[in-house]
Amino acid sequence: MTTGPRGGGQRRGDELRRHILFVAKDVFLAVGFERTSMDTVAARAGTSKRSLYAHFETKDKLFDAVLDLVRELYLGKLRTPDAYAGDPADITETVTRFCGRFLQLMTWEAQVRTCRLSIAEAERLPHSSRAYFDAVFATTYQRLASYLADHHGLDSATSTALAQDLLNRTVLPSLLRTLLGVEDVITTTHSPSATDLAADVDLDAIRTTVKALLPTGVEKAG
Numbered sequence: 001m002t003t004g005p006r007g008g009g010q011r012r013g014d015e016l017r018r019h020i021l022f023v024a025k026d027v028f029l030a031v032g033f034e035r036t037s038m039d040t041v042a043a044r045a046g047t048s049k050r051s052l053y054a055h056f057e058t059k060d061k062l063f064d065a066v067l068d069l070v071r072e073l074y075l076g077k078l079r080t081p082d083a084y085a086g087d088p089a090d091i092t093e094t095v096t097r098f099c100g101r102f103l104q105l106m107t108w109e110a111q112v113r114t115c116r117l118s119i120a121e122a123e124r125l126p127h128s129s130r131a132y133f134d135a136v137f138a139t140t141y142q143r144l145a146s147y148l149a150d151h152h153g154l155d156s157a158t159s160t161a162l163a164q165d166l167l168n169r170t171v172l173p174s175l176l177r178t179l180l181g182v183e184d185v186i187t188t189t190h191s192p193s194a195t196d197l198a199a200d201v202d203l204d205a206i207r208t209t210v211k212a213l214l215p216t217g218v219e220k221a222g
Helices: 013-031 038-045 049-055 059-078 091-106 109-120 126-152 156-170 172-179 194-200 203-213
Strands: none
Touching: 013 038, 013 049, 013 059, 013 109, 038 049, 038 059, 059 091, 059 109, 059 126, 091 109, 091 126, 091 156, 091 172, 091 194, 091 203, 109 126, 109 172, 126 156, 156 172, 156 203
16 A cells, blocks of 8 residues: 655654655554554654644544545546547547546555445544545546546536446446455555556456447547
């Protein structure tokens, strides 16, 4: 799992805050919310409890900030569908690879742990779970819907419904099986690379679903 540099050192201000967040993320994912203590986070970050509480008044606020960090890191890795357009006119392949990248990131061990943690705390911290859903799932749906609307002439309602259907069918079944331990997670020290997409997910199966769902005449743009 990727973290910030080790040790609190002479960090101050925003640099220290970000360092604490990376450390706290690792601790939360390793032992869960309940077993995480502010003492442990401060010690692992190499800083004092006073400094920790100066940045995060409570463990709940620290947890919320960690989820914000996860959102930032995830969206930076996912990017938008245009990033996967080898041939800008080939909507089928672009959508296939975007859906595949979403599945690859969501079945990576660190992300699976984050999702499980968010689910486990949903009853006690519903606002945190909603924020996680909005950041990871809703934003991904929006990015695909915007691509379909902007590049391929679909109206907003149609593109939104199509994006949800595409991602629900290509990603959610495998993600659910992974969350429940039926399928193996992707285990890498760092987040999986888009260059390994074909090795990590079944792009052929995703491509078949995408072809079946795209409206006639939309498979190729232009």
